[in-house]
Amino acid sequence: MAHRSSPASGVESQPSIPSSSIVSINVSGELFQTTTQTLSFSGAGSVLAALPAGSLSFFDRDPALFSSLLAFLRSSLPPANPQDLLPELLFFRIDPLLLLPKFDPFSLQRSILLPLHGRDHLSALATAAGGSVHAAHGGKITTFDSTLARRDTVLTPLPVIDSLLSVSCSLIAAGASDFPSVHLVDIPSGRVSQTLAWSPYPLNASPPAIVQAIGSSPEHLFASFESPRRTASAIVVFDLNTFAPVTEIARREIYGAELDSAIPATKLKWVESFNLLMAAGSHAGPSGLTGNIRLWDVRSGGSVWETAEKVDCFADVTPCDHLSAIFKVGVHSGEVFVMDLRKMGDGHSAWMCLGDGRKAMGNGKKEGSGCRIESYENQVFVSRGGEVEMWSSVSMAGAGEKVMKRNLMGRAKDAGGNRIVQMVFGGNRMVVARKDEHCVEVWESLR
Amino acid sequence: MVQEMDSRVKFNVGGKLFETTSATIGTASGDAAVQHHEPLFIDRDPELFSLLLSTLRSDRLPSTATRFPKRALVEEAIYYGVAPRLRSAMAPPPFLGINATLATTILPASHALPTAIAPGSHDGSLWIAHGGQISSYDWSLTHSSTIRTHLDDITSLRRLSPVVAAVGSVDSPGLHFYEISSGSHHGSTHWSDPSDLRVYKAWVTAIASDVDTTNPIFAVFEAPHRENCIMAVDRATLQVVAQFGRLSGSSSKMAPARRLTHLPDRGLVFASAVSSGAFGYSGYMRLWDARSGAMVWETCEPGGSGGRRFGDSFADADVDVEEGAIYKVCWKSGDVAMADMRKLGDDPWAYLEDPGVRNLAGGEGSFLHCFKEQVFVGKAEGLEVWSQLDGQFRRNYVDAKEDAIRGTITRMEGGGNRLFLSREGMEGVEVWESSDFSGAIAAC
Numbered sequence: 001m002a003h004r005s006s007p008a009s010g011v012e013s014q015p016s017i018p019s020s021s022i023v024s025i026n027v028s029g030e031l032f033q034t035t036t037q038t039l040s041f042s043g044a045g046s047v048l049a050a051l052p053a054g055s056l057s058f059f060d061r062d063p064a065l066f067s068s069l070l071a072f073l074r075s076s077l078p079p080a081n082p083q084d085l086l087p088e089l090l091f092f093r094i095d096p097l098l099l100l101p102k103f104d105p106f107s108l109q110r111s112i113l114l115p116l117h118g119r120d121h122l123s124a125l126a127t128a129a130g131g132s133v134h135a136a137h138g139g140k141i142t143t144f145d146s147t148l149a150r151r152d153t154v155l156t157p158l159p160v161i162d163s164l165l166s167v168s169c170s171l172i173a174a175g176a177s178d179f180p181s182v183h184l185v186d187i188p189s190g191r192v193s194q195t196l197a198w199s200p201y202p203l204n205a206s207p208p209a210i211v212q213a214i215g216s217s218p219e220h221l222f223a224s225f226e227s228p229r230r231t232a233s234a235i236v237v238f239d240l241n242t243f244a245p246v247t248e249i250a251r252r253e254i255y256g257a258e259l260d261s262a263i264p265a266t267k268l269k270w271v272e273s274f275n276l277l278m279a280a281g282s283h284a285g286p287s288g289l290t291g292n293i294r295l296w297d298v299r300s301g302g303s304v305w306e307t308a309e310k311v312d313c314f315a316d317v318t319p320c321d322h323l324s325a326i327f328k329v330g331v332h333s334g335e336v337f338v339m340d341l342r343k344m345g346d347g348h349s350a351w352m353c354l355g356d357g358r359k360a361m362g363n364g365k366k367e368g369s370g371c372r373i374e375s376y377e378n379q380v381f382v383s384r385g386g387e388v389e390m391w392s393s394v395s396m397a398g399a400g401e402k403v404m405k406r407n408l409m410g411r412a413k414d415a416g417g418n419r420i421v422q423m424v425f426g427g428n429r430m431v432v433a434r435k436d437e438h439c440v441e442v443w444e445s446l447r
Numbered sequence: 448m449v450q451e452m453d454s455r456v457k458f459n460v461g462g463k464l465f466e467t468t469s470a471t472i473g474t475a476s477g478d479a480a481v482q483h484h485e486p487l488f489i490d491r492d493p494e495l496f497s498l499l500l501s502t503l504r505s506d507r508l509p510s511t512a513t514r515f516p517k518r519a520l521v522e523e524a525i526y527y528g529v530a531p532r533l534r535s536a537m538a539p540p541p542f543l544g545i546n547a548t549l550a551t552t553i554l555p556a557s558h559a560l561p562t563a564i565a566p567g568s569h570d571g572s573l574w575i576a577h578g579g580q581i582s583s584y585d586w587s588l589t590h591s592s593t594i595r596t597h598l599d600d601i602t603s604l605r606r607l608s609p610v611v612a613a614v615g616s617v618d619s620p621g622l623h624f625y626e627i628s629s630g631s632h633h634g635s636t637h638w639s640d641p642s643d644l645r646v647y648k649a650w651v652t653a654i655a656s657d658v659d660t661t662n663p664i665f666a667v668f669e670a671p672h673r674e675n676c677i678m679a680v681d682r683a684t685l686q687v688v689a690q691f692g693r694l695s696g697s698s699s700k701m702a703p704a705r706r707l708t709h710l711p712d713r714g715l716v717f718a719s720a721v722s723s724g725a726f727g728y729s730g731y732m733r734l735w736d737a738r739s740g741a742m743v744w745e746t747c748e749p750g751g752s753g754g755r756r757f758g759d760s761f762a763d764a765d766v767d768v769e770e771g772a773i774y775k776v777c778w779k780s781g782d783v784a785m786a787d788m789r790k791l792g793d794d795p796w797a798y799l800e801d802p803g804v805r806n807l808a809g810g811e812g813s814f815l816h817c818f819k820e821q822v823f824v825g826k827a828e829g830l831e832v833w834s835q836l837d838g839q840f841r842r843n844y845v846d847a848k849e850d851a852i853r854g855t856i857t858r859m860e861g862g863g864n865r866l867f868l869s870r871e872g873m874e875g876v877e878v879w880e881s882s883d884f885s886g887a888i889a890a891c
Contacts, residue, residue, distance in 0.1 A: 022488055024462065033462035035490045070461065071492040077519050106580060106593030107556040394597045397632040403597050408578060411559045411874055445556075 024056040030063035032070060041073045046094045048073075061088060072099070083149035096146040097131045100427040104445040105379045105390055106407070108430055110414045112442040114144055114151070120160075122433045122440060124174075127426025128166035134187075135433075135440045136161035141172060143187050146427070148442065154190035156183055165214040165221075167240065173221060175211025182211050182223045184243065194243055198225040200232035200253070209233075215268025215277065216240065220298060222277060226264040230254075233264035235279055237298055249301045250279060250294065263292060271295070271319045274341060276304060278326065280317045289313040289331050295344075305344045315368040320375035323393065327373055327380045334367025336382055336391060338404065354391065354404045376425035380404075383420035386434065388443075409443075417441075457486035463493035471503050495523040502536045503529060517587045534586055538571065539880035542864040544821045544832025544845050550865075550880040555582045555593065559874035563604035564860050564867055565612065568658055571863020574612060574627065575876055576601035581612055583627050586863065588878065594630030596623065605656040605664070607682060613664055615651025622651045622666045622678075624685060634685045638668040638678060645672040653707040655716065662711050663688055665737070667704045667718065669696065675703035677716060677735065691740025692718060692733070699729045700747045708766045713788070714738055717766040717773070723811075728760045728778040734791075744791045756780075756796070762810045767817035774815055774822050781810035783824060783833060785840075799833055801842040818861030825856025825868065845879065 023039060025032045039048045051057055059066070065088050072079045078101040079085055089096050116122055120138030127133055131146030138160055142153045156174055163175035163182075171193070172185045182196040197208040209225035212233070216222065221240050226233040234251040238244065252262040265279035277298055282291025291313045294306040312330035319326050324341045328351065337351035344350065372383040380391040390407045418434040425431070430443040456472060458465040464486055489496070498512050498520065512520060517537075524533035539550070555561075558578030565574040570586040579601065582593040596614060603615040611633060612625050624633040640646040649668040652675070656664040663679040673696025679689040694701040704718035716737050721730035727749070734743040748760030762778035771788040775796070786795035799822075814825040822833040822840075829851040833840045854870030861867070866879040 022490075031462045033459060033488065033490075038490050067492070067494070071495070071519075074461075074491055075519060075522055077516070077522060080516060104593070106582070106595065107590065109556045392595045394595055394630070395632060396597060397634045405579060405595055405597060405599070407557065407580065407595060409557045411554065411557065 021053045023051050023053060025051070025066075026056060026058045027061050027063045027066040028059070030066075032063075032066065034070060034074070038070070038073050041076070042092065042094045043098065047092045048094070061091060083147040086145065086147050086149070095130070097129070097427060100131055100146065100429075101445060103377060103425075103428045105377070105392060107445040108390075108409060108443045109446060110410055110441060111444045111446065112148055114148060114440040114442065116142055116438050116440065117153070119438075121436050121438065124161050124164035125422050125424045125431050125433045125440065126164040126166045126172065127424045127429070127431060128169060129426075130169050131427040131429075132166075132169075133424075133426070133429075133431050133440065133442070134164060134166055134172055136164050136174060137438075141174065141185060141187075143172075144440070152187065154185060154187060156185055156192060158183060163211055163214045165216055167216065167221065173214050173216075173223075175214050175223065177210055177212055177226075180208035180210055180228070182214060182221075196221075196223060196236070196238055196243060196245075198223070198234065198236045198245075198248075200227045200234070200251075212264045212266050212281070213268045213279075215270055217270040217272070217277070217298070220246065222268045222270075224250075224265040224268055224279065224281075231262070233262055235265055235268065235277070235296070247298070247301055249277075249296050249298065250303070263290075265294075267317065269319050271321055271341070273321050273324065278317075278319045280314065282309065282313055289315075293317055293326070293328075307346060307350070315366075315371045316373045318373045318375050318380070320378075320380055322378045323375075323380075327375065327391075329368045329371040329373050329382055331366055331368040331371075334371065334384070336373070336380070336404075336406075355406070370419055372420060372423055374423045374425065376430070381409075381423055381425075381430065383423060383432075385419050386417035387415060388420065388423065388430075388432070458496070459486040459488045460491055460493045460496040461489070463497075465493075465496065465500060467500060467504075471500070473503070491523065491526065495519065496527075499524060499527060499529060499533065502533055506532070506536050508533070508536050518589050521585070521587055521589065534570070537587060539864045540883055541881065542819050542861065542866060542879075543834070543881045544823060544866075545834055545843050546881045547832075547845050547866065547879045548882055548886070549846075549850065550878045550882070551588065552875045552877050553584060553588060554875040555580070560872075561858070561869045561876050563601050563614075564858060564869060564876055565604045565606050566860050566862025566865065566867050567606065567609070568862055571865045573862065573865075573867055573876065573878075574604060574606070576604040576614065581614070581625065581627060592628050592630075594625060594627065596625055596630075597632070598623065603651050603654045603666075605654040606658045607656055607664060608658060613654050613656055613666070615654055615666065617650050617652060617669075620648040620650050622654070622668075622680065636666075636678070636680050636685055636687060638670065638676070638687075638690075643674070646670045646674060649675075652703040653705055653718075655707040655709040657709055657711055660711060662709065663737075665707055665709055665716055667707055669703040673697065673702075675701075677704070677707070677718060679737065689737075689740060692716075692735050692742070699724075700731050702730075704733075706765070708768065709737065710766065710768050710771075712768075713771070715743060719764050721761065721763060723762075723778070727758075728762050728811075730761065732761075732764050732773065732775075734788075756782075756798075762813045763815040765815045765817045765822075767820070767822075770817075770820060772817075774817055776810045776813045776815045776824050776826075778810045778813070781808060781813070781826060783815070783822060783840075785822075799840040799842070801833075801840065812855050814856045814859055816859040816861065816866075818866060819864075823859060823861075823866065825859055827851075827855055830856060830868075 036053045042048045116137045124136040133144045135142045139158045144151045158176045158179050161174045165173045170187045175182045183192045184194040186193045199208050209227045213224040221238040232253045237246045254262040263281040263283045265281045267280045269278045277296040280293045291309040295304045312332045314328035315331040317328040326339045335355045388409045391404045393402045395402045422433040428445045432441040454468045524530040563576040572586045573584045575582045579599045585591050598616040602617050605613045607613045621635045621637045623635045638649040649670040653667045669675040676693035681688045699722045702720045704720045706719045708717040716735045719732040731747040733745040759777045759779040761775035764775040773786040784796040784798045816823045830845040832845050854873045859868040
């Protein structure tokens, strides 16, 4: 957020504000005066933004907290006590996301550990638009509010949740690779409001399919299903509002021994600026890891581009909308590769290696095994074992070329830890799940 | 004191009334904007206003200000246009090595081992290069930005202007210019020599730049074949305007300078290089005429000047720009010597002696820095300061024994009224300040 008031050279140069535009607010006996302009920063839907100029209103709230809230609206500097202000924000109907500082990738620090009760390990993470964080452990989902000060836990019928996606503020989609159907869980009531099932042969009454990945676009919810016998897979597109199935894409069935044909997608990512769905899946076979990455046009149901990964297959892959590119970590080399979405190539040669490319290939070592890659805003984050590295772009003067540069994250004390299995982003935060841990690790950019 | 009625000024800040005088807020009493019978309404936070008003009245920030983050105070002072007053109220007193404490340690968020530092010469702000990034901290040492450069290891960092950094790395060719707030790359300067094909992809080993002048900046370039020279680069065009001091790099006396200082009043550039080997330290100091490119003076150790202290060559040297003196610390004895720049000759060194303190160890791995007419020497045993008393130098320790344990000082720079230093293998930059607070500790 930019500084909202233009710095003045002195008080004397301030234009005097006509008394008619002043809004007076009596908060439990204490008088506050401000302007409609300041109050408008609280967002269109808020009670404060609706107060007319020249009016005097009364609110039965804590004046000290209101003072902090007003100071925040005036200066846009994040308040020192966000968790105290959250009830005030709810009362005045202000978006809690407003309170979070801007995401600054270079000032991300490991700042908070959120413990999970019980004995189940953290298995999946999701962030919601409002800044809250959802963590699945076993069949339970614990939701932390946007200030990470409060939590709530609900129980689902799933044994171990391994796909989690926030659909709206209160609704979460959860899936498991050993249990059928996507479950839509309503957090406030703690109930499964709907299940979304798919079966490859509906007429044969075959058992419903298990869930390999969940993704979403502004209009649709995508689920990658695989039949329990692993003979058929498909991505089903649901309407995000009604959850009615819209279409089925990427249907694959195995006939005979052609295993590669039916690798289900284990990662679904929507590429907003291209209106395409990236679906990627890999399979460890006798000839090593092979996989494929496809870009789907959801409307036509056809694949726009696809690549079969045979040499240095991806350990993980992600699109980055801001950089119009797809990034992957090679499972053998461990290097980060990039492919421009505007000029897609074919095969291994189409990938451009971001590192020095000196890492030996085919020495039998799997440098990139278990690596995760995610993009957020202009950065690409790669986990290697217990560490995270961030790739940021530097534009050079003159030729105007951009170079991607690697940054290590954290200080010496942050190094190490169990292997990272998932990284999700939201607001000013990176949320990390590590293998066999009972807590959620939060990295925040602090100012 | 009763003050005249017409010099009084009334404010309504966010619903709270304030009354002060035009003298306090520093406006002419006849100013129309504040001469209202009605209080002037300002839509800002009343508590912050009250703190700033108090600062304007007494030039002291009330202790209740700690309730607010420094950043909120600074932004508010910028809004009211009183940032210089707040700065003078919050700034540390004049820096004295004999009365300095570790005020804080600045830790960048990631990759926190500093590889170069550049303080602001007047305001005590700081830029830290770490892991290819540059983090900037303002005069209140609040983090203002972190940018990523294309370099992976920045080994030289200087201020070209308050917003532009000149950076160089011994791993990557060229001298580069980055805007510190936006991170945009302004351009690069390279050393090229059409007559010598060996000169290509030359990297920078040291930069000298004085902010707020139109003087060129100077940088030492070294080519892969060890040829090196000093280049003068124009501040505005970023073009090379002169090159001098070309050396072959074949021996330690021909090596590229690792320390470069511009003395604008004398028109000289001070360059020095030191290397340590099996037979001790060897190196040189040279003074170059910045305009003609001619060498004015040089001393090479060991050998060269010979003199009284043969075999005790210098481990580090720095030039005191204001005083016009060169200081060195000897590697074997740990002694500090001074050379007056007005009478440099074969052996201009006057060894500083303090009968009170004896050298415990030698000067191996020392770092010497001249700041505010004091000489700071970081040694393995601690940080010592040489201060002048009636023309005599007296030596004292700045730090306690516990401080020295944190590691050998690898770099030290003064700026504003602060001394910034980094230590071997230690994350972050230590900020040392003089303070008038007693630091009283509750005993019960």
